[in-house]
Amino acid sequence: MGRETQLWFNDFPSGWYDTMSGIGQGDPLLMILYTIYNADLVNIAKGKKELTLTFIDNAAFLAIGDTFIEMETH
Numbered sequence: 001m002g003r004e005t006q007l008w009f010n011d012f013p014s015g016w017y018d019t020m021s022g023i024g025q026g027d028p029l030l031m032i033l034y035t036i037y038n039a040d041l042v043n044i045a046k047g048k049k050e051l052t053l054t055f056i057d058n059a060a061f062l063a064i065g066d067t068f069i070e071m072e073t074h
Contacts, residue, residue: 003019041059045052051062065071 004016005019006016007014038054038059042052042054044050044061045063049064053060053062063071
């Protein structure tokens with residue numbers, strides 16, 4: 001593939017690592033493949049007190065309840 005990754009921690013760079021998987025940044029197929037791969041995420045939320053929000057390559061899940069225990073056992 002010819003792609004590499006370098007990690008930074010507190011202004012200290014690591015060495016370069018070959019990236020063996022994934023899709024390159026800006027790849028035109030990214031949006032289509034992401035949508036197909038994560039299509040079931042939208043169906044997780046059920047009922048009026050649960051919501052799934054998705055935008056491009058981000059997802060968020062929202063659950064509304066009076067107590068944490070109510071949401072944990074729902």
